[in-house]
Amino acid sequence: NAGVTQTPKFQVLKTGQSMTLQCAQDMNHEYMSWYRQDPGMGLRLIHYSVGAGITDQGEVPNGYNVSRSTTEDFPLRLLSAAPSQTSVYFCASSYSGSFGDEQYFGPGTRLTVT
Amino acid sequence: GQQLNQSPQSMFIQEGEDVSMNCTSSSIFNTWLWYKQDPGEGPVLLIALYKAGELTSNGRLTAQFGITRKDSFLNISASIPSDVGIYFCAGQTGANNLFFGTGTRLTVIP
Numbered sequence: 001n002a003g004v005t006q007t008p009k010f011q012v013l014k015t016g017q018s019m020t021l022q023c024a025q026d027m028n029h030e031y032m033s034w035y036r037q038d039p040g041m042g043l044r045l046i047h048y049s050v051g052a053g054i055t056d057q058g059e060v061p062n063g064y065n066v067s068r069s070t071t072e073d074f075p076l077r078l079l080s081a082a083p084s085q086t087s088v089y090f091c092a093s094s095y096s097g098s099f100g101d102e103q104y105f106g107p108g109t110r111l112t113v114t
Numbered sequence: 115g116q117q118l119n120q121s122p123q124s125m126f127i128q129e130g131e132d133v134s135m136n137c138t139s140s141s142i143f144n145t146w147l148w149y150k151q152d153p154g155e156g157p158v159l160l161i162a163l164y165k166a167g168e169l170t171s172n173g174r175l176t177a178q179f180g181i182t183r184k185d186s187f188l189n190i191s192a193s194i195p196s197d198v199g200i201y202f203c204a205g206q207t208g209a210n211n212l213f214f215g216t217g218t219r220l221t222v223i224p
Contacts, residue, residue: 004156035214041216042118042202042213042214042217043202043204045213059213090156092156099144099206102159102162103159103212105156105157105158107154108154108155108156
């Protein structure tokens, strides 16, 4: 199993550009989520999905869109990048997202917006 | 969102020493989790705690879920160089609600 994979590993964008961060898992997990990690702030939940076709907002959803058309993939879209979105982005998955389910994290995407 | 305060922010210790770090919150959590993050990688779960007062060990790691449900600590005994990394606590209030602490950066000097 590859686990949770993320692409790209690094990305530089100009303000106003759009892009999609890719996330895929091969563990047949229902629950997937996106976090951003900023210095001194820990990880914060952006969006999550409890299954194909179902998504919901987390703590910091503004400026990001998600969709879940398959169990395996959960892309994160930045429609118009802003410098405040410079961060490291982590995708995670777990069996159901419930208590006791271990979340497995991908290696992260480091995004810089100039 | 929920605020989880971890202390210390960073630690420099000699190999072989024991390490203690903790996490406090003004909110009650139903589950406490401890993660380790290596450079360039995502966090990996170390220990999960599900009941107030619970004390759980995983090798050289021991963690406790505070009685008030607002705090947790993690101890690492006899540290080794590969313990280097950032340790995060996380509290869970319900399904899909996982909040992370600010992290403790551990450096082990051989």
